Amino acid sequence: MSNSLKIRTGLVLGCLILALVSLGPTLFGSDLPDWWRKTFDPIHLGLDLQGGMHLVLGVDVDKAVESRLDTIVDQSEDLLREKDVIFKRIDRSSGERIIVTVYDEEAGEQADTIMAENFPNLEAMTLTAEGAYIQKNYRLSDNEIEAVREYAVRQALETLRNRVDQFGVSEPTLQRQEGNRILIQLPGVKDPQRAIDLLGKTARLEFKMVMEDANPQDAIAGNLPAGGQLLYERRVDPRSGAVSESPLVVEDKTVLTGDLLSNAQVRIDTRFNDPYVAIDFNSVGAKRFDQITGANVGKRMAIVLDDTVYSAPVIRERISGGSAQVSGSFTEQEATDLAIVLRAGSLPAPVDILENRTVGPSLGQDSIDQGMRSVMIGFVLVVFAMLIYYKFSGLVANTVLMLNLVFIMAMLSIFGATLTLPGIAGIVLTVGMAVDANVLIFERIREELRLGRTPRAALEAGFEKAKLTIIDANVTTLIAALVLFQFGTGPVKGFAVTLSVGIISSLFTAVVVSRLIFDLYLSRSKVDRLSI
Amino acid sequence: MQIIKHDINIDFTGKRKLALLLSAVVILLGLASLVINGGPNYGIDFVGGTLVQVKFVEDTDAAKIKDSLASMDLGTVVVQSFGDDANEFLIRVQETEKGKELSGMISGSLNAVYGDGNVDIRRVEMVGPQVGKDLRQKGILSLVYAMIGILIYISWRFELRFAIGAIVALMHDVLITLGAFSLSGREIDLPIIAAFLAIIGYSLNDTIIVYDRIRENYGKHQKKGFSAVVNLSINETLSRTILTSGTTLLVVLALFIFGGGVIHNFAFAMLVGILVGTYSSIFVASPILIFWDDYRSGGQKKVAAEETA
Numbered sequence: 001m002s003n004s005l006k007i008r009t010g011l012v013l014g015c016l017i018l019a020l021v022s023l024g025p026t027l028f029g030s031d032l033p034d035w036w037r038k039t040f041d042p043i044h045l046g047l048d049l050q051g052g053m054h055l056v057l058g059v060d061v062d063k064a065v066e067s068r069l070d071t072i073v074d075q076s077e078d079l080l081r082e083k084d085v086i087f088k089r090i091d092r093s094s095g096e097r098i099i100v101t102v103y104d105e106e107a108g109e110q111a112d113t114i115m116a117e118n119f120p121n122l123e124a125m126t127l128t129a130e131g132a133y134i135q136k137n138y139r140l141s142d143n144e145i146e147a148v149r150e151y152a153v154r155q156a157l158e159t160l161r162n163r164v165d166q167f168g169v170s171e172p173t174l175q176r177q178e179g180n181r182i183l184i185q186l187p188g189v190k191d192p193q194r195a196i197d198l199l200g201k202t203a204r205l206e207f208k209m210v211m212e213d214a215n216p217q218d219a220i221a222g223n224l225p226a227g228g229q230l231l232y233e234r235r236v237d238p239r240s241g242a243v244s245e246s247p248l249v250v251e252d253k254t255v256l257t258g259d260l261l262s263n264a265q266v267r268i269d270t271r272f273n274d275p276y277v278a279i280d281f282n283s284v285g286a287k288r289f290d291q292i293t294g295a296n297v298g299k300r301m302a303i304v305l306d307d308t309v310y311s312a313p314v315i316r317e318r319i320s321g322g323s324a325q326v327s328g329s330f331t332e333q334e335a336t337d338l339a340i341v342l343r344a345g346s347l348p349a350p351v352d353i354l355e356n357r358t359v360g361p362s363l364g365q366d367s368i369d370q371g372m373r374s375v376m377i378g379f380v381l382v383v384f385a386m387l388i389y390y391k392f393s394g395l396v397a398n399t400v401l402m403l404n405l406v407f408i409m410a411m412l413s414i415f416g417a418t419l420t421l422p423g424i425a426g427i428v429l430t431v432g433m434a435v436d437a438n439v440l441i442f443e444r445i446r447e448e449l450r451l452g453r454t455p456r457a458a459l460e461a462g463f464e465k466a467k468l469t470i471i472d473a474n475v476t477t478l479i480a481a482l483v484l485f486q487f488g489t490g491p492v493k494g495f496a497v498t499l500s501v502g503i504i505s506s507l508f509t510a511v512v513v514s515r516l517i518f519d520l521y522l523s524r525s526k527v528d529r530l531s532i
Numbered sequence: 533m534q535i536i537k538h539d540i541n542i543d544f545t546g547k548r549k550l551a552l553l554l555s556a557v558v559i560l561l562g563l564a565s566l567v568i569n570g571g572p573n574y575g576i577d578f579v580g581g582t583l584v585q586v587k588f589v590e591d592t593d594a595a596k597i598k599d600s601l602a603s604m605d606l607g608t609v610v611v612q613s614f615g616d617d618a619n620e621f622l623i624r625v626q627e628t629e630k631g632k633e634l635s636g637m638i639s640g641s642l643n644a645v646y647g648d649g650n651v652d653i654r655r656v657e658m659v660g661p662q663v664g665k666d667l668r669q670k671g672i673l674s675l676v677y678a679m680i681g682i683l684i685y686i687s688w689r690f691e692l693r694f695a696i697g698a699i700v701a702l703m704h705d706v707l708i709t710l711g712a713f714s715l716s717g718r719e720i721d722l723p724i725i726a727a728f729l730a731i732i733g734y735s736l737n738d739t740i741i742v743y744d745r746i747r748e749n750y751g752k753h754q755k756k757g758f759s760a761v762v763n764l765s766i767n768e769t770l771s772r773t774i775l776t777s778g779t780t781l782l783v784v785l786a787l788f789i790f791g792g793g794v795i796h797n798f799a800f801a802m803l804v805g806i807l808v809g810t811y812s813s814i815f816v817a818s819p820i821l822i823f824w825d826d827y828r829s830g831g832q833k834k835v836a837a838e839e840t841a
Contacts, residue, residue, distance in 0.1 A: 048794070056663060192656065193636045356658040358635070363585065363654040363794075370792035377790055378783030385779055389533050422723050425795055428787050429730060429802065432780030433737070436772075439779075440741065443772045450538060469744040472689055476740060477733030479681040484729045487674035488722075495726045499733075 005523060008516050016403065019410030026413055043413050046420030046494050049368050051361035052187040053195055057160070057351040059180045064152035064349035065096060065145055072119055073098055074253070079118060085110045088133060096145075097125065100136040108134045152348040153180050160184065162344035163198055181354065192358045194337065202306050202350045203341035205258025205279075205326075207292070208250040210300035210312055216247035227252050231302065233309035236329035248309050250302045255292050257346075260285025264342035266335045269327070275335035276327035279342060286322025294318040305338075371424035378428050379405070382435055390442055392531030396517050397438040400509045404434050407505040408498065417501070420494030430502030437474075437510030441466040442532055455530040456522055463515050470510060478503050536771040545763040548819035555704060555816060562711010569714055575721030576624065578668040580661035584623045584638050589650040591618040600645035604637060615793040620654075634658065671725040675706070678729055682736060690743060693824050698739050701817035705735045705808045712804045713797075723798045731805030734780070738773060738813035745769050746818070758825045762818050770814075777810040 024032050026042040047054050069092045076098070077090050088101040100111045115122055115136075121144035125137035140148070157176055164172045164184065173185040189195050211228050219230040229252045232245040262282040268275050281289055292301075293315050302312040303326050310328035330338065382401065386394040408427060412419060445462030453461065478500060485496035521527070566572060576583050586597075594611040601609055601623070610624040623638065635656040642651045659667070679699055686695035706728055713720055745765035753761055784806060788799035 058660075058662075352660070353658065354660040354663045356656060358656040360652065360654045362587075362652060367792055367794055370790060371795075374783075374787045374790040378786035381782040381786065382779045385775075385782065389535075389775065391533075421795055422726055422798065425787055425791070425798055425802075426730075428783045428791075429734075429780070432783040433734070433776070435779050436737070436776040439772050439775050443769075443775075446538070447768075469741055472744060473737040473740045476682050476685060476736040479685060480678045480729045480733035480736075483674050483678040483681060484726060487670045487677075488726065492722050492726045495723070495730075499730065 002523070005516075005519055008512065009520070012513055012516055015407070019406050022410045022413045023406070026409070040413055041416060043409065044416065044418040045364075045368075046418045046423065047185060047187060047357070047364075048359050048421045049364050049371075049419065050187055051189075051359050051364035052185065053189045053192050054355070054357040055184045055186075055196075055199065055353060056177065056355035057156075057182045057184065057199065058354045059153045059156045059182065059347075060350045060352065061149035061152050061180045062349075065140065065148050066092070067349070068148045069096060069098060069140065072122070076100075076115060076118070079114055080111065083110065083114060085114065087111065096139060098122070098138045100138075101133050102136065103133060105134065108136055111136050149180065153182070155348040156351060157182055159345045159347050160199060163340060166340045166344060167195065167198060182351075188361065189358075194333070196353065196356070198337050198341065200351060200353060201341050201347075203258070203344075203346040204306055205261070205342060205346065206254045206304045207256040208252075208254055208302045208304055209296060210302050211249045211251055212300065214249035216249055219249050220247055225249070231304060231307060231309050233302075233312060234328060248302060248312060250304070250309070255301075256285065256288055258342060259346070260288070261342060264339045266332070266339050267325070274327065275330050275332045276325050277330075277335055277339045277342065278323060278325050281322040281324075283322075286320070289322060289324065290318065290320045293320075367421050371421055375424060375428050375431070378431055382431055386435055386438075390532055393438075393442055393445075396514050397435055397442070399517065400438065400514045401431065401434055403513060404502075404505050404509045405431070407509065408501050411501045411505065412498070415501075417497045418494055419498070422492055423494030423498040426495045426498030426502060430499065430506060433477075434502065434506035434509070437466075437470045437506055438514060440470055441510065441514070445530070445532055449530065449532070455527050458530065459518055459522065463511070467511055470507065474503050474507055534771070536774060538771070540770060541763075541767050542770075543763060544766045544814055545759050545819055545822055548815070548822065551815035551819065555708075555812075559704065559707050559711065562708060562714060565711060565714040572710060573714060573717065573719050574668070575719035575724075576657060576659050576664070577721040578664050578671070580626075580659050580664035582625045582634055582656070582658045584625075584635055584653060584657075585614060585655035586621050586623060586638075586642065587652045587654050588619045588621075588646060589652075590646075592621075592646070593618070594621065596645075597621055597623065597642070600641050601638065604641055620793075667722060671722070674725065675728060675732075678732055682732070686740070686743075690747065693821060694743050697817045697820035697824070698736055698743070700820050701739055701809075701812040702732050702735055704812050704816050705731055705805055708808045709801055709804045713801070716800075718797050718800065721797075723795065724801055727798050727801035727805065730802060731809060734806060735809030735812060738777070738809055739817040741772065742766055742769050742813050742818055746821070759822050762822055766814055766818055773810060773814065777806060780806055 021036075022040045025037050025040050029042070030037070073090055073092050080087055080090065080100070086103060086107050088103065090098065090100045093099050100115075102108050102111060112124060115124070115138055119138075121141050122138040123141050125139055153176065157174060160182060161174050164174060164186070167186075169186045169189055171187055173183070175183045177183050184199065186195055208229070211225065214225045214228055216230070219225075219228065224230060228249050231248055231250055233248050235244050235246065236242070237244070258279075260281050261279055262285070263280040265278050266275055267278045296315050297317060298315065300312045300314050302309045303324075304310070305326070310326055326338065326342075379401070383398045386397045386401075388394070390397060405427070408430065411417075441462055444466045445458050448458035448461045449455070451458075481496050481500040481503065485493060485500065488496050594613065597611045598609055606625045608626055610622075612622045612624070614620045614622045625634070635653060635658075639651060639653050643649075679702060682702075683695045683699055686698050709728065709731060710720075713724070742765055745768055746762055749761045749765050749768075750758070753764065756764070781803070784799055784802045787795065788803055791799055
């Protein structure tokens with residue numbers, strides 16, 4: 001055996017052994033020793049094969065900017081009062097501006113100074129005169145708006161991650177995508193509807209005082225008292241389970257929010273066997289809760305979650321322990337999920353579901369079965385075609401084709417790529433196209449043989465001449481596959497992966513491996529005729 | 533074994549005007565269908581909407597499913613049978629606003645009619661209109677980028693005229709496949725874009741192998757004239773073309789028949805694409821080179837001399 005032959009044999013055997021070792025965990029699973037399973041992961045199956053949920057959520061970042069402005073309005077209202085500035089009102093206009101309405105120039109200047117000192121991110125805008133009043137307009141600087149939006153998305157990602165962790169899915173994926181989108185993948189999720197409820201909820205918990213003197217019916221008719229807000233209280237009939245809503249007018253101003261929570265737990269009310277969520281405030285929250293309850297004994301406080309009133313109990317006495325409860329005829333599941341979202345924290349802004357692809361486990365299994373069956377059938381058909389057409393050389397091509405499949409699977413495992421249904425289609429396609437390289441070589445060899453060359457010379461010339469053609473032809477397909485990889489999402493990306501991997505593998509097997517097999521064959525015996 | 537005799541000599545290039553006519557007719561047919569249907573029939577991936585795949589324990593029919601959903605006020609509801617059995621259906625709704633609850637509501641309504649446990653929601657796909665628009669844009673961009681990349685590579689490895697021939701052949705293949713989708717009323721969704729790119733890759737593969745031979749033969753047989761060289765090259769590679777297309781068609785056929793409903797359309801696209809791609813590398817991509825050559829030498833009145841050479 002010549003040196004070059006030895007090196008090439010070693011290389012191919014090395015690759016084959018590496019490939020087989022890396023496929024161990026995929027084929028034999030947990031029977032293998034630990035070090036083996038830790039080094040090589042089994043091939044990941046895409047959500048379309050193992051079942052699961054693919055969600056793209058859009059964070060409503062404009063809402064985050066609005067609520068930032070609302071906070072500034074609240075804070076500056078307190079500041080202006082503190083400094084005894086006389087003003088008519090301060091509010092947020094729809095154009096993302098804060099408007100302070102004052103009676104004279106002096107107060108206007110004072111307001112300007114206070115706002116500039118305390119909120120460096122606000123920009124004063126030109127005045128708009130309105131009757132006898134002076135309006136001072138402020139807006140957030142573009143940088144600040146960008147920062148608020150950016151923070152909202154990052155915060156949302158963090159909160160969603162917390163919720164998913166508590167939801168109990170193995171190997172979830174959460175990823176920030178371009179702009180304000182967040183991708184969430186939950187493999188094998190059993191109750192998709194519950195996942196959506198859990199992830200889509202903003203979970204903004206607020207405590208607001210009830211305006212006892214306001215008439216809800218008037219409010220519905222459009223006569224909302226100043227500083228009031230019309231909300232609906234959710235009631236569930238314990239016997240029929242029917243949900244009803246009754247109107248309630250509360251104060252616009254939030255006295256306490258869920259941000260100050262330290263824990264939330266499901267408890268069961270022993271009297272009626274109703275589950276409720278017990279919440280504990282942190283020290284700041286406990287102190288404020290103590291003050292508020294102390295100042296409002298005898299009044300009703302509404303517990304509001306995402307603009308729905310869950311209950312509005314009367315404060316009977318000052319509560320200083322820093323704990324409260326959210327009740328509202330929950331099922332046990334609802335109470336558990338509510339506790340999860342409260343613990344995980346609220347989203348800084350509401351999220352919309354922009355894309356949802358859910359595949360049930362039964363369909364996933366069907367897809368695997370059907371995909372595998374088509375790979376097998378396609379493979380067998382091609383193997384027979386090659387054997388009949390090229391005889392011995394066809395056998396070489398088939399050996400190489402088999403190796404090709406092993407290499408493709410091994411590369412998927414080594415690179416941690418995901419196998420999807422279109423990915424299986426990519427493998428099927430590769431089986432068809434992989435023989436092309438061999439066909440090109442064999443046809444060349446036949447031509448050279450017809451020109452009267454010896455088998456060895458024909459082989460040599462055939463491989464050499466076909467090599468460039470094969471590379472040119474495959475590089476173009478690779479370009480298409482790479483573009484697809486760049487632009488594709490989810491399952492389609494899986495197709496790009498198997499197609500690219502398949503092209504690289506078939507280049508290697510055709511140009512190196514089948515050449516090696518022929519060379520080995522010719523080096524052992526004196527061959528007068530090539531079976532091709 | 534040989535299917536194609538090695539000394540075969542079919543006059544492919546002589547029939548190039550006929551081939552051109554045939555291609556033009558097929559493309560126009562597809563385009564006419566596209567125009568009549570008001571553009572390609574995009575699936576929910578590209579226009580937004582909700583799709584629910586449901587499997588029932590017992591056989592049922594589309595009308596009954598539609599009736600069970602009638603009370604939900606979902607706008608236009610399309611129910612199609614899926615696969616070969618009469619118990620699996622696709623329900624398609626334009627609505628995405630109720631996205632959060634929609635699949636739950638559909639499952640609830642169906643359970644009420646068919647009985648609990650007799651309905652299996654196998655798949656839900658909801659794509660919002662904005663995401664659909666983005667996906668459509670990305671899909672078209674990826675086709676354009678792939679073509680540009682290929683144009684650059686072939687111009688570098690061959691010559692510009694080869695690259696143009698290859699791109700014309702590609703557009704020919706994609707247009708015909710698009711037409712076939714429109715004529716057979718199939719929907720274009722995300723995996724179909726993947727299929728288009730695979731078709732582009734495959735068709736090129738075929739084209740380049742013929743081009744490579746043209747380049748090689750042009751050096752050897754320059755005296756015979758360009759048209760004859762092209763014809764010789766097509767004939768020399770014919771055996772390979774038929775064999776490779778044959779094996780690829782075999783596997784795609786396996787995918788089409790056994791691959792299951794989810795990738796049925798994908799396999800259909802590949803099937804059409806491979807057939808057309810094989811045809812185009814013989815009858816479109818190579819003759820384009822001759823048309824180009826005729827056009828350039830036309831001013832010098834050399835056409836006749838070359839044809840008879």
